[in-house]
Amino acid sequence: MSPRRITVLGECVADAFTRPSTAANELALRVLPGGGPANTAAALARLGTPTRFLARLSGDVFGRLFRAHLEASGVDLSQAVAAAEPSTLAVAELDDTGQAAFSFHARDTAxxxxxxxxxxxxxxxxxxxVHTGSLALVREPGAAVVEEFLAAAAPGATISVDPNVRPLLVRPEVYRGRLAHWCALADILRLSEDDLALLLPGAPPEQACDLWHAAGVRLVVITLGADGALASLDGERVRVPGVAAQVVDTVGxxxxxTAGLLHHLGARGLLGGRLTGLRPDEVAxxxxxxxxxxxxxxSVAGPHPPWDDRSARPLTAHGARAEKILADDVENPRSAPSPG
Structure with a gap:
């Protein structure tokens, strides 16, 4: 069954990774195209889902980088806005485990x-x-416009939201203040355990799921890093173990x-409404x-999602070998290969 299109709305962010410089008193930066919604759109398209990205793309050097990256991934940018404002920049520092801490330069950006x-x-x-989330849902003046778009789309499309809390740029209480409204709009809420700790400090995942179900969302998925994920469909829980990987970094x-989740559901005709008839085993x-x-x-540096096994395109543009998602991985999970 050919999946129907998924429309993603949100930001592109230039992720600048620090690295040592050979010159004294200088800091070298390696810039990669990023931003939560943009990463999800690229991953969906690489997996084979027809994907349209609604973005405001600057004409600056970073905007041109975003456009080239997304188009090379197969994303439809036909309704992206050519924006006069500059692109958003995030400077990332990686710790010893590959976790990134970001500082944002986002004032008055596109x-x-x-x-x-x-x-x-x-x-x-x-x-x-329709999938959205991250800063696009909380940064004004556009956040209210995005929420209105979701409300208009909800009668005919499954709505997916990933809060992706960025506390250094937007205070967590802003997310908390809007979360119940997002749950009323959305059918799927996907968030990380770090997001959970910021949104509901001290709350067990199961309690959080019940609270958000009561606010209106049917499917809640909380990713737990190496421990896998907890999913709750109308209160019925499933747990999925993590997948072994040689971690280079966790960016993206x-x-x-999220892209894998939506691609799998869409490829089986399970998206397109309020998830009526969806079963816990299908969620798992x-x-x-x-x-x-x-x-x-x-398993590779930066937010570079893999290509589906039907594509011969490389995984990254910087020399890492192509990785393949095999069709039987869902039924027979295997450890992720390390980059060659």
Whole structure:
């Protein structure tokens, strides 16, 4: 079954990774295209899902990098906005485990300036799912416009939200204040254990799931790093173990998990409404696939998701070997291979 299109809305961020310089008093930066929604869109397209990305793309050097990266991944940018404002920049420092800490340069940048007119003519016919999240849902003036777009899309498409809390840029209480509204709009809420700790400090994952179900969302998936994921469908829980990987860094892992989850559901015709008839075993299979995609993303540097096994395209543009997602991985999970 050919999956119907998924439309992703949100930001692109230039991820600048620090590295030692050979010159004294200098810091070298390696810039990669990133941003949670952009990463998810690229991963979906590489997995074989027809994917459209609604973004405000600057004409600066970073905006041109985003456009080239997304188009090379197979993402449809036909309704992306050509923005006059500059791109958003995030400077990342990696710790010894590959976890990244970001500092953002995002004031008055292109990603947050959505107007109602820019989204008014988006045709959602043929779209099974609309996915958004991260800073696009909390940065004004565009956040309210994005929420209105989700409300308009909800009658005909599955709505997926990933809060992706960034406390150094937006205070967690801003996310908390809007989360119940997002749950009322959304069918799927995917977040990390770090997001959970910021949104509901001290709350067990099961309690959080019940709270968000009560607010309206049917499927909650909380990723737990190496421990896998907990999914709750209308209160019925499933746990999926983590997938072994030789971790280079974890940048983009959650975004890739989300893409794997949505791709798997969409490829089986399970997206396109309020998830009516979805079974816990189908959720578990989708989460297993998402964990595989996330593990492969962690096995290379930066937010570079893998290509589906039907593609001969390379995984990255900087020399890492192509990794393949095998069709039977969902039923027979295997350890993620390390980069060669």
């Amino acid at each position: 990603d947050w300036q959505w107007t109602p007119d820019e989204l008014a003519d988006v045709d959602l016919s043929g779209t099974a799912c 892992a959650g975004d890739s998990f 299979a989708a989460c297993r696939f998402g964990a595989q995609v996330a593990a492969l993303t962690c």
